[in-house]
Amino acid sequence: MFKKIFFIILIFLIAGELLIRIDKKYLFFGENRVTQISTKLEITPEYKLLLADSINVHANNLRIMILGDSYIHGGGIDFKNVFSQQLKSILQKNSTQFNHIYVLDLSRASANAFDNQQTYYQFAEKFKPQIVILGYNYDDVLGELDQQIKKISIDSFGTQRSSAGAKKTMAKKISGFLYHSALLKYVLTNINTYLKTFGIVVPNSEFDLNMKSYYLNDSSWIQSKKIIDNMITHIKNNNGRLMVIKFPEINLLSYQNLFFKADTAIHAFFQQYPSVTFIDGTHIFKGVNSNDYILSRYDGHINEKGHKKLADYVAAVIDSMMKAQ
């Protein structure tokens, strides 16, 4: 009886391992999910005008460049309702100061600090933005940040573990097998995500390591800071202003203690630059019913309503900034 149960469980696990690997390779139905979003740049009218050299940077117009990842890009939301488009429409409605208002949305899903920097330099010369809005997200420190740092801390953490020990004991063989198991990764990721919605963080999970990279001041955060510092200097030298919006994990709004240490590190960094306007998105959504602004309870992205709220707030900040000038 026990032997039969053991084999049935084994069959179940093997089937899971196989199907997860197949799914990872062929993405069966994966691409029709909201969570799977395009990582391409949106071809906006501003983008086309810029390519056609039709934006006169010497005329009386307001040029805003948007940088960031899926949080500001609005993954899963109709593009006409995302932050940049809402901001453009509010500014166009309220502002009489400028002949034209251009909001060049260069944000794209999965962009990290390095990608944002690259995008900025690629378009800054031509577009000459007066305001650069950077949608900052906690995982901007993840991914490849420059040619020296090939791997992020999480990957290197994994590499160290897998390469440790040349002599393979049975225990190490088993742990090695488990480490490479697609099934285990899938299950653990889902458990982590689910537990996070209850304010529980699994030690050494991706989220935990991401938060630690800030308050332990690890190499990826140090590198990110260098990149952002370069950008800030460049923007300032070109008479522009950087506005940083730190996006909240909207589904975890009630569990701000999870982010406290990382937030302290991020705030401390940006506050040393007088030329930077830092907007903490968490404060904008403080006291609201987060259910009104979430896309999914397992996901930190804000919905259309959230983008509108943020755009209203930022438009007001820009308005007062312009009046002060």
Place this chain on the structure above:
Amino acid sequence: MAFNSFEFILFFVACYIIYWLMISKQIKIQNLFLLLAGYVFYAWTNWHFLFYLIAFSAANFLIGMYMEQTNNSRTKQWLYYTALLLGAGGLAFFKYFNFFIDSFKDAFHLIGIGLNIHTLNIIIPLGISFFTFRTLSYIIDIQREEIKATKDWVIFFTYVSFFPSILSGPIDRAKTLIPQLEKKRSFSVNETIDGLSQILWGLFKKAVIADNCASYTNEIFDHYQTYQASTLVLGAFFYAIQLYADFSGYSDMAIGIARLLGFNITKNFDFPFFAENIASFWRKWHMSLTTWLTDYIFTPLNFTFRRLGKKGLFFAILINYTLCGIWHGANWTYILYGFLHGCYFIPLIIKGTVGKKQNMNNNSLFSSFIRFMNRMGTFILVMLTFVLFRADTIQQAFSFYARLFNTSVFSIPTIENSNLPLLTPVLFITAMLLIEWMQRTKEHALQFNRSGGLKSYSIALLYSLIIWSVILWGYSGNKTFMYVKF
């Protein structure tokens, strides 16, 4: 509260534990508990209509009781018509009132008279068509003296609000469900395993097949004017599969859940896409509605028209299926859908083979070429009528049909949205149909003889693949079932 939602799992697990561990010996308390559970389940989405459900149940219970007690045939007749009026009137008001008003206005508009009649802002109670048909069958069966009215109000109210099937059927008859409520249910491991298997298969069909097909059908039907005919054919095919997988998935889950509670409720689908003609299709598709209509509409009509011979049979079938279409909702598309299905019977009426039943007990993997072609033909005919089911208006459906029949039907189908690979759903649909084909003689697709040996490991592998498919590819964004709106 949809069967595939997290709250339903919590709700049902709590019910199950109380039902079998705490009150399993007291049948009256068990029934009362089922009634309360039914009301909680029903009120979860919109509690306002719970009062309608309770009042409707009370009225039918009292009418049934008086019909049973009275010896005066005129009083009985009067009570009978009152109950019919109550049921049909409720349905007519909630589902069809605005449709009648609009159609009336349109008809007058055609002859140049503008009428200033306003429609009402009516919200249709969930499952009204299903629980109304249940009570109607109860009253008609009492009138026909096929059953006796129950004197136990808890049993009757539980019968009307039986939660596994209140929202989307199957439409259980009183003679099937009430006797089961009257006697003690006993826990059985085999029944539990079988019930769970049927729930799993239903979940697979709903979450993996239907919900994923929906992404494709929405894309194709929403932009049908930009697609070539071959893609539209594929869209119609996906929609037929989506409708089947969604509705039969719900029915499988409902039957499985009822099984876990010790009930055998009416089978609703018997692998309809393997039907060789339209009569056979309707004996396998939404069976509880078909048998209801056959018993209470078609048979009396056929009897009335019997002197007209084949013409009479045709009229009876045409009226029956048009009513079947109307049952689905207040829209001309449903009426035309039912009417077309009635017309599909003409060749069978001429050949005199309407009542001939198809033998499914042939276990061979491959059927003969002729039988295969018959199945394909029936499927295509049905698939084409489902376009009406999907369309919002007749004009939209005709516009879809017009684009369907041109030479681009022979081109390779393509879809604009590159996030929707066409091969994937075809692969999963093939797997579903293959399993159903191999299991077509069984009650449901995952019914196996649990013998030992290698076979049990093959079954374990199949179950594992299905469970993992639901976990990995079960589209969790959609929690509603298509037939709930009916």
